Structure formats: C-alpha cells, structure tokens
Amino acid sequence: MAITFELNGESKTVDVDPATPLLWVLRDTLNLTGTKYGCGIAQCGACTVHINGSAQRSCGIPVSAVNGKRVTTIEGLSKDRSHPVQQAWIAEQVPQCGYCQSGQIMTAVAFLRQNPNPTAADVDAAMSHNICRCGTAQRMRKAILRAATMQHGGEAGAKL
Numbered sequence: 001m002a003i004t005f006e007l008n009g010e011s012k013t014v015d016v017d018p019a020t021p022l023l024w025v026l027r028d029t030l031n032l033t034g035t036k037y038g039c040g041i042a043q044c045g046a047c048t049v050h051i052n053g054s055a056q057r058s059c060g061i062p063v064s065a066v067n068g069k070r071v072t073t074i075e076g077l078s079k080d081r082s083h084p085v086q087q088a089w090i091a092e093q094v095p096q097c098g099y100c101q102s103g104q105i106m107t108a109v110a111f112l113r114q115n116p117n118p119t120a121a122d123v124d125a126a127m128s129h130n131i132c133r134c135g136t137a138q139r140m141r142k143a144i145l146r147a148a149t150m151q152h153g154g155e156a157g158a159k160l
Contacts, residue, residue: 035048047059048106084151
C-alpha cells in the first residue's frame, strides 16, 4: 500500500505494509538513521520524531498513521546544527554515549514550542519520560534552559 507524507519538508511516498512501524520505514526504507531504536515499546524515547509538530515515539506508530501528515526527524531539524537546541546541546557538551540524544533533542524542541519559558522543574518533568542511561540529565537541563534563552534572542546561558 502506498503511503504519502511530508518528511523533513519533502513529499515522500513509500510502498510498504501499512502496519510497519514508522521507525523502520525511516531507518530501513528511507535510510534516515538518526532516529534510533531503543526499546521497541514506545517507552524510552530514542525513536522520538515530530508528527505535525508533536513529539511522538516512532517505534509504536504504524506508518499508515502518518499518511498525509508532516514528519520531522533529527535530520530535518536543521541542515547545519543551527537550531537553538542543537547549539545548546553542543555548548553544554550534553552527549556522553549519544545513543538517546536525537530523541532527547526532538523531545526538547517540541517541549520548548509548548513552553518557551520553562523553569528547571518544567524541563525535568518534560524530559522525565526519555531514558538516558549515561546520566546526562543535568547537562540536558542546562542545554534546554540555554536554548530557551537563545530562542528569545538572549545571551546563551543567561538562565543558568
């Protein structure tokens, strides 16, 4: 069955089983490997993408559910790492092993769209459903607060 959706700003049509998880279509059919497989049961967040602007776990969503929708992966966030969240992630040296980071970043971007002026407690609550086995939560919090400031044209790190 042909399924058409917008992926990172471009129309894509895939002819796959409609029950195939979006994650596997992104990785195996479309060769976008930035979105990671973590748990396979939509619990860890490594596979987070945006569907119509909302952070969603792609391992638990059949590709048929995105027919006619907008999907953004980590590759579509920016071509040159210029998104404020990416810049803050780099400035705060967030990744340790890095495996969960694309999902963390995609979750943070969607969160900041909903809450552009978060407190540290807001950030902790929003990110608590993404698993990072390396324990970089403090650096992620600092990066998200930095990105919030950057998005408002402020000096990076002013909220720290």
